[in-house]
Amino acid sequence: APRRAESGAQVPVTYSVDNATAKGVKITKLYAFVDANPIPLTATYHLTDALGSFQMATRIRFETDAFVRLVGEDASGNLYLASREIRAAGGCGGTVEGDEAAIRASAGKIKFKVEEPVKIGSAASTTFNIKHPMRTGLQRELVSQGFVPAFYINKAAFTYNSKPVLTIDVGVGTAEDPYFKFNFVPTEAGKLEVTATDNEGKTFAQAVEVKS
Template sequence: MISKNLALNIGASAALIMAFNTAAWAEASDQLWPVVKEAFFTNRNIEEVDFIKITGPKRAESGAQVPVTISIDKPQSDANAIKSLYVIVDANPIPLAATYHLNEALGKFELSTRIRMETDSYIHVVGEAADGKLYMSKVAIRAAGGCGGTVDNDEATVRATAGKIKLQVENPIKVGQETPTTFIIKHPMRTGLQRDLVSQGYVPAFYIQKAAFTFNNKPVMNVDFGVGTSEDPYLRFSFVPDASGVLQVKAEDNEGTAFSNQVTLTN
């Protein structure tokens, strides 16, 4: 679990991060990590390991849509499996992009998603095991401008389409085998750092806050999204069904609006 003093620590670390970001890095720097680490995991040891991996492009085409893939080379059925994954973009104004809470139904975990990056940065993925120990992997990616900028969308249209979910699963399934699954939810994922194109005032944060995946009412994966997740959140992962049944996702935005979708799977 992340430090209970997170809110206080983030305030202090954000100021330091902004100070670091005034410098023009030739490439991503790891100098921010000690500050960010203490903000999220105060006085806790984190071991860098090979069994957790995060990969991404050396240079992203768009800072607003940076593809990354995270994998764990251990089955989720392991007694000391990774239970939570924290995706942290060191140099972002709000570093925590998302938290993934994992369950046994995921099998051998691999997930592809897209994140926002304001500038060149290391991305750290920190895994918390069942015994509370922390492990991590990191990757350096060059990117720019993914968290700020301007917004010129028609507000009525944005809100009319927000929350539409596409849940795609290879069907029929094979019981006991990994089943590829794709989740996309239509949403602007406004960061609170973007400005209105006309008024130049800041546009309030408006984003998907969480999503819960279940199969036959049993938990598969819960996700806590942050504003560091890209517009129209995208997840591709696999789970291991133990029978035919219903895969369901329930999502909620930061204004409390709920969305859901489900798909019936047969073998």
Template sequence: MKSRLRMLARYQGKFCVGLAVITLSLTLAIQPVLAEVSDTYWGTLQNTYYPGKKIASGAFIQLTAPSRADSGAQVPFAFSIDYPMTAEKYIKSVSVFVDANPVPLAAIFHFNPSSGKAEISTRIRLESDSLVRVVAEANDGQLYMRTIPVRAEGGCGGAVGGDEAVAKAAAGKMKLALEKPLKIGSFSHVKLLIKHPMFTGLQRDLVTQGFRPAFFINSVEAKYNGKTVMQAATFIGISEDPNIQFGFIPDKPGTLELIIKDNEGGTFNTSIPVKEG
């Protein structure tokens, strides 16, 4: 009996050692997948877009995005900046960069005191795991930055189906809605949906296998009673059928108008009456 127990103990010891080796091997194999998204590209990007300028940390910039997105083609992303929006002091622009994308600059959003707050919610593209960052510029020229890591892939390239001519013909249709209840003189949220394929120029046609030419919205402007309250320059880093939520302060009842333009010269607009209630 004692000899059998000694044999069992030796077997268990060897089994545990073997299991430990397997576990360690699996851990080492998984480590690269779990590694942090590296800050590889920003040095070059900063020299390109902000040469010689100092950029401060923006702790007052709140970023929202999934740590891992289900699809690189539709990644929810939002920023909200806790900063005064007065005539004397306000955030005048916010640039959104996806560092590892073929075209890193996804959009530049312009604000003014009538915007009420520098705040945007939208969907972006990621070609591979990347830091997503915003650089906010105040009206005094000071720059502030905040970053968030996101894991996703395949959002800019890949294959695309459907008839290209049909997709272009349907482009520009919009849905515009105001958050209720709305109060004159208070910050109000707006939801804008735009039908547009946002072809990146890096996608292959499933039938021809050739690259579809870039076709994307490059300008979004919101005007209230004729005055611009938000304007955006957008690029291929914004997802297909853009969904953009923003805000403004209606100082009196009136009309909110959206003017959309794309890189092929198309111009589209829609409007909605604004009143309290």
């Protein structure tokens, strides 16, 4: 992550569990916080062995200068902390404008790919991007200055041949048009699928065929 971000609304970060793995610790769940945000928890990541050596690139919001804190949890409930300070501001509140009907009509459009060539048994790079305004409930409409209702993706579940790969509980601290890039290890040819839901109960899904 950068020490100073150009925009508090779109701060790129990359998470990994390399330090824990090197110490023989197996992380099964990751919590990502920005401690000065109105809602600090940006996302929770539920990990599986299918991810191999876990690394996640994503984009999050900062309301003001703060630490991003990654808390890892192992199967026994032990917790491990990593932190980094980032200077950024204005990502959670402020005003929003635009044609709300058009914004809602385009919400849920997915870009989903696995980089080729794929080698079965080796890490394959996967990118998921879903168009969505990720309204925090703290933003105001530009003209009326009334609060815009919260409207956000709250979960993305990835499976391979119907077996869990990664589940993300997404919070409003995740940036507009949620983006997640990670590796997974296919053990055979098959289908990588994602199902995303929002806080209004809408569901969005897409699949990618994976073969060597």
